[in-house]
Amino acid sequence: KLLFQSICDIDEGETPESLAEKIHHLEHKHYPEVINNYVLSFD
Known part of the structure; x- marks a missing residue:
């Protein structure tokens, strides 16, 4: 069951960290x- 989903921008040059x-x-x-x-x- 999915409880929540959000988005975030991935910028050019984004690192995994x-x-x-x-x-x-988030x-x-x-x-x-x-x-x-x-x-x-x-309840």
């Missing part, structure tokens, strides 16, 4: 709300 940093930021931004909504869906 810089892309991972962008993804990590995870930290959205994870708490996504998990909370998922847990509340069982």
Whole structure:
């Protein structure tokens, strides 16, 4: 089951490390709300 999906820009010259940093930021931004909504869906 897909709980959340987001997008991020991939800039020219992007490195795997810089892309991972962008993804990590998105995870930290959205994870708490996504998990909370998922847990509340069982009520």
